[in-house]
Amino acid sequence: MSVSKSVWNTAPTSAPAQRGNRYTTGSAAHPAKMLPAIAAHAIRTYTQPGDLVLDPMCGIGTTLVEAVHLGRHAIGTEYESKWAKLARANLALATRQGVTGHATVTCTDARHLLTHIPPERHGTAALVITSPPYGPSVHGQVRSTRETGQRGVVKQHYRYSRDPHNLAHVSTDKLLDAFTQILTQCRTMLRPGGTAVVTTRPWRTRGELIDLPSAVLAAGQAAGLTPAERCVALLAGIRDSRLIARPSFFQMKNVRDARRAGIPLHLVQHEDVLVFTRHTQDLAGHPATSRPPRCSSRGQHPPRSTGGCRARRADDRRRR
Template identity: 75%
Template sequence: MSDRESVWNTAPTSAPAQRADRYVSGSNAHPAKMLPAIAAHAIRTYTKPGELVLDPMCGIGTTLVEAIRLHRQALGVEYESRWARIARANVAHNIRHLEQGSGRVVCGDARQLTQFINADLHGKVALVVTSPPYGRSAHGRVHCTSETGERGVAKTDYRYGRDPHNLAHVSTDQLLDGFSKILTQCRAVLRPGGTVVVTTRPWRTHGELIDLPSAVLATGQAAGLVPTERCVALLAGIRDGRLIARPSFFQLKNVRDARRQGIPLHLVQHEDVLIFTRPEKPSTAPRRLCTNRQPFRPGRCDYRETGHGTRR
């Protein structure tokens, strides 16, 4: 058993407060930004100063920024060129401001991760921090609109991009297959005993709960990684022993709509955090998922949605 904390107090302040002055213009448009304190907690817990931290789907570079601020080396891969440019700008902004650190962002498909990382770094990565993407129903920003002559709201910034090959736009089965390939690639660049931290959450489709955390757990094992911990990272603050939720407009709307339909949805309060390690000793090739596996489908389960969040 680990003596580390299983509940990460990662939202003592709001997300905008955590990001203040650390990110360039345009960063807020990303639909799924990881809470900086989640990345920082993982980096402090599983690495030492000077070690190499990798995010294979780095978005605007939250993991990289926190790594640099904590005196680690940072490396990121991002599929969408728009976000890769912004991630590079955020890395450069923090190095310039702090006058310390190093970081690199590569634009490419993390399913071919080893092609983008110099061979001399293979087996040198101490920590991977990442998360599978979610669909647009989980993301987006809202603003008031009166274009139709009536007061209302409009949703914006809910797309990662328009490339249909982006894992954010594929079916759940394809998402898991792609994420399995990414974790297998991560295993190849991790040092023996290195750590992978994956943040994820379930969601509902037509009222049925998709238990993505359990599916990701199996995917990590199939990639040859060993699960060692399962934690939660709070997206709500704590005050006088009570959780203080900070839901978005659409989280509130989705919960209210679901409850009117009799679906027991709850406000987002935390993300699931799955921690894996690469075995210290050489092992056989990563295990393959069963070839006669049925397509992943929404299923009923008792997973209580006390809160799950977004990423990057």
């Protein structure tokens, strides 16, 4: 028996400390990497050693690396060849470090996931972990005058790519349509009773809150997945019962600018974790039942879920 909580303590150390010597040089250049502890927590909670884990937009391969270190096997697809190459390098490093799991990476558009994975692997994944591209306000790194010798702050590593077809560059409505397509194919990849974990967070555009988590919840339902849990993965550490924030430069700047303008904005301390399941009687060819609603902003009504999504409490238990 194991006890799982709705709040995941996934930032006891910083992201660089979590990656340590398990990721190759250059991995930090990806603008929106998943926190390794989030992937590891999901893998420990929803899979057993030897299970298959899928990440359809794997970036530098964080999900895959954490999976093989935990004795699971993994499949990843990635649209950008630059990041797919880094993901393979990170997996090669994991192999040299003696992991027992095995993983592969294919460079392709996740919207065509099923055409690039052998049919015999369809319906075999125990877990899907993924995340839609976030708004640009949470991307990027900065270098100060002291580091560059140039006046002012220099922003770097804030683009996934310059390819206009990359989903990071499309409108929110188009992103949600595409993400529904991806989740529909992920449902086919899941074995009956399998789990899909999607991490996401809201962002602001010109002061308006973009409620991406609610829209992604609706997208998962439209893809034929069943909402099961809604959890919180901390991006802040805990010291003496207090949250220790680890915001990016741009998050700090956005909050300060908003407060100077009289808007009581606060730092984002967590990511929403949306947990779906594939029904045990679901058929792989069952089509999505509906299209996701438009992503709402402040002043509009957010998409409403009709599924049984719940937050897992500390007293909920899962048999391992």
